[in-house]
Amino acid sequence: MATATHLLTEKEATARPALEAVVVRFAGDSGDGMQLTGGQFTLSTALAGNDLATFPDFPAEIRAPQGTTFGVSAFQINFGSAAIDTAGDQPDVLIAMNPAALKVNAEALREGGLIIADEGEFTARNLAKAGYGVSPFEDGSLNRWQVVHFNISQLTLDAVKPFGLGNKEALRCKNMWTLGLALWMFDRDRAPIIDWLKTKFAKAPELAEANIAALNAGHAYGETAEMGAPFKQHHIAPAPAEPGLYRTVTGAEALALGLVAGCQLAGLNMFFGSYPITPASPLLHHLARLKEFGITTFQAEDEIAAVCAAIGASYAGQLGITSSSGPGIALKMEAVGLGVMTELPLVVVNSQRGGPSTGLPTKTEQSDLYQAVYGRNGDAQVPVIAARSPSDAFDCAIEACRIATRYMTPVILLTDGYIANAAEPWRVPDMSAYQPFPVSFFETPPAEGEGVMPYARNDDLARPWIRPGTPGLEHRIGGIEKAPGTGNIDYSPAVHQEMTNIRIGKVHGVANSLPDQEVCIGREGARLAVVGWGSTFGPIHQAVRRALAKGQDVAHVHVRHIWPMPKNMSVLLKGFEHILVPEMNMGQFKTVLRDQFLVDARSLTKVSGHPFRIAEVEAAIDAALSGPSR
């Protein structure tokens, strides 16, 4: 979405931004390589200077039975010459690699949109598997759209014939043929993709050559085949962006880089303990390759061991980080409570997915907010931060490291499946502009006759970080209630009250180091504030932008610091007449806002596994403003 990197003209800010944007969805069988195709198309789009946002949508099964509707994997990209904040409400172009992909995705296409289908896959058997009685090309069911179909399978086989691949391997090049066609449609450079194929297949040059041939053939097909009006070449001008060096980044990549940066700014080695879970695993994969930054990655035997090992590492003087998704976070929570009690720094990343229980492993949701804010035994408050976009995950990760080390506390960082997998252009940050926050370990032994004080307090109410190995400071910590100062076991009534007050006071005190909550667009005190958090940023932002263009008195407030919230939050919220909280859950942040500020926050909820569409938020804004003024 790259909002931070965009300075819009007045015209752009008020126009319906869809004019110069196109939404393309690639859909096929999970084995068709659609995510790869989408990823490479994204790269070429970014290199062409368009702003973009993507939405990979894939099944939980790795290889669902071929040709079935539940095995369909799709990748949607929205790109354009103006700021792009979402992956797009409705695709303009659908590329369907088989009948099932068409069946699942056609309805999402805007009326009059273009369908490109591989008729080679529209066999009687595949049609039946997708639940088509007759071919949709013949029964008029696709009349709302423009349809072009040709035999991509055969065209691919012809293109790679010289390389002597087996039929199965040859057909695997279909996605590159399709990509070639898409590159032609949007006037994209093939060179970076060719370079990438050469690297990817460095050990099998004939596969590289075959894929390149397929790519070129798809491109040439677009250029030479005369298919008439719907099928034409589009040129999307580059989006205006602040000068600088850009790259594309997914949320998982940005998060990994941000955690590395956070540890470097703190001057600490990183210990990353994790257990595989969708959609959080990519973080472990990224960090496992970065050993030169003083990173130890530990694939633990379970979620509990992952967080416990991270706590052990923090105790020993590294920054312990653990990562999971909702079900795994649930398992970690007892240990997070230990982190609260022993007051050790810890970063817990939750890449949220649809719940409860196993829920929707590959679909996005924001329904772990209660879990993050309230989900532990005892009065065990921890700071909670939420990333709004892939690139924002970078800064949020740094912020989580800063708070964890400065306040000696576990911090929960919320992201979600959408952010983790989505890609967007990212202006490469200048790391010298980031203020380091070096950690100092406490190493001064007590004076003769005095005891060690592991639970002494500084102005932030943080306790000293004393590493085992430090002479003269031997002490014991644990999960049992303890006396102030000495940390000796003590669960007398007054001590528990005092220590609870201190622990909570410390977390609330984090607000002292937070910037004021800003209004993204619109005015303070508007009739309606649309208050969001996390990955709903894109649709809310675009919807509010459209509302402003219509002359509605609306503002967009997007909250990064969920707990504690910035100190001006109460005054800010109370200045608005109405508050609308769109979130991909059944109203969790709304509850927190009501509880904390006694404001009449209203919900717009959605738990379909898909992000909000702009139009849905727009409609809710209209509805909220249709009532009488207060």
Added chain:
Amino acid sequence: MNDITPIATTTAKDWASDQEVRWCPGCGDYAVLKAVQRTMPDLGVAREKTVFISGIGCSSRFPYYMASYGFHTIHGRAAAIATGVKLANPGLDVWIITGDGDALSIGGNHTMHVLRRNLDCQILLFNNEIYGLTKGQYSPTSRVGTRSPSTPFGSVDRPVTPCAFALGSGARFIARGIDVHKNLPEVLKAAHAHKGASFVEIFQNCIVYNDDVFASFTEKQAAAEKQLWLQPGEKMLFAGGTKGIALDRERLALKVVAGDDPEVLIHDPANRSLAAMLILMPVEGYPIALGVIYENPAPTYESVVVEQNKAAASGKTPDLQALVAKGQTWQVEKEPHRI
């Protein structure tokens, strides 16, 4: 590695913290605590480099009573916490204090994995065959028929044999000791000398909820007949040398023979099959195997991790600016539109 600071000589007293010990009077834990405090000065280790990490249970209060670093964690997770501690600082000397419920029930998974990974640490499992801290429920090592508040008609599930669990998990050092036995310090020293995960089962008497559960082999009159103290390279003799252990080749099992029988086995701690038979020796008619049952060193987990991290990092500069700019990039040159 090149640390040349001499380690100050210590006494048992130096290893005792100022905290009042709060176990029940007569608890076997006192004896183990004394044995550990007595052993530490002989190990040539520094207090500041020593960390005792425990889970939850009576025995897990142990770290509070040691004048070293200590971490009293959560139920069953000491091994997982210890793994993080040791990976973050391999120079620390890590002791895990746990019990039968902590290590084999709620924390069974972590016990298995810390053993198969071979983290360099000492694991002291205080086995009293009962849940003491929660007031006497039967535990995963309780014998069938154990009557307890949660099993008023007797427990029906069969117990786990801790050392067999350890061997099956890939442990490279397995030993047994008895809380009040004079040999315990020797067992602890051997465990400490072993590089890797050293698993020590200590038969510990719970005077309140399971008194005398091990009396059949721990009480004085029975000791000679029922305790087989193993010594590497020595004959497996007990009952004052009058009896020995030999291999019954027909049944592929161990048998008791006369002490002077030429077939009496010599203890080879590296022999895994023999260790398995010693651990699972039947109760009736046999002594219980004590001391170092199995020892067969292998590279430690943390040393291999550190080595691999080093190799993976070698020749690479940790340049954060270069890292964030990695991959395919493009330059935007033109001036932005301004509002």
